Amino acid sequence: QVQLVESGGGLVQAGGSLRPSCAASGRTFRLLAMGWFRHAPGKEREFLATINRSGASTYYADSVKGRFTISRDNARNTVYLQMNSLEPEDTAIYYCAAGLRSYSARRSDYDYWGQGTQVTVSS
Numbered sequence: 001q002v003q004l005v006e007s008g009g010g011l012v013q014a015g016g017s018l019r020p021s022c023a024a025s026g027r028t029f030r031l032l033a034m035g036w037f038r039h040a041p042g043k044e045r046e047f048l049a050t051i052n053r054s055g056a057s058t059y060y061a062d063s064v065k066g067r068f069t070i071s072r073d074n075a076r077n078t079v080y081l082q083m084n085s086l087e088p089e090d091t092a093i094y095y096c097a098a099g100l101r102s103y104s105a106r107r108s109d110y111d112y113w114g115q116g117t118q119v120t121v122s123s
Contacts, residue, residue, distance in 0.1 A: 002026045002098050002112040009094060009117030017084045020117050022096030029077040030054075033103035035110060036070060036081045038092035038119075045095070049081060050103040059105060086121045094119050 008020035024032065035050040049060045049070035058070050069082040079096055094117050097110035104110070 002032065004096050004098060004112055004114035006094065006096055006114045006117040009119045011120045011122065012086055014087055014121055014123050016086050016121070017082070018086065018119060019080055019082045020094050020096075020119070021081075022079045022114055024077045024079070024098060027098075029072075030074045031100070032098040033101065033109075034070075034072060034079040035097045035099065035103065035105075036068075036079075036094060037097060037107065038090075038094045039116070040092035043092075045107060046092075047105045047107070048094075050105060051079065052103040057103065059103065061105070083119070086119075088121045088123045090119060091121050092119060093117065 003025045006022045036048040037045050039045040047061050048064050051058045051070045055072045067085045072079040096114045098112040099110040
């Protein structure tokens with residue numbers, strides 16, 4: 001089992017930045033591919049970014065490419081999502097996810113999910 005706890009969400013004005021983090025426990029973190037997703041009211045859960053086990057490879061959704069950066073610290077068992085130039089459309093609950101397979105944009109490839117952290121961007 002893997003436990004994931006997100007933190008670092010909050011309220012920010014448009015154009016601002018946030019850096020949610022996700023702390024993992026219960027399994028060797030460096031063996032897990034990690035991803036970030038978000039869920040806005042009335043929309044499907046959306047893939048944002050993923051990172052492989054070593055942190056050397058990343059992949060982003062077009063909607064956040066150039067604005068969001070995923071990173072991980074295997075010594076701290078933590079994955080981060082640096083979010084810049086935030087827009088009201090980025091308002092959602094942000095989830096991290098861990099997978100035992102290769103890093104992926106598909107929800108079905110993730111085995112464990114956190115409870116989410118709310119991000120609200122005001123105009």
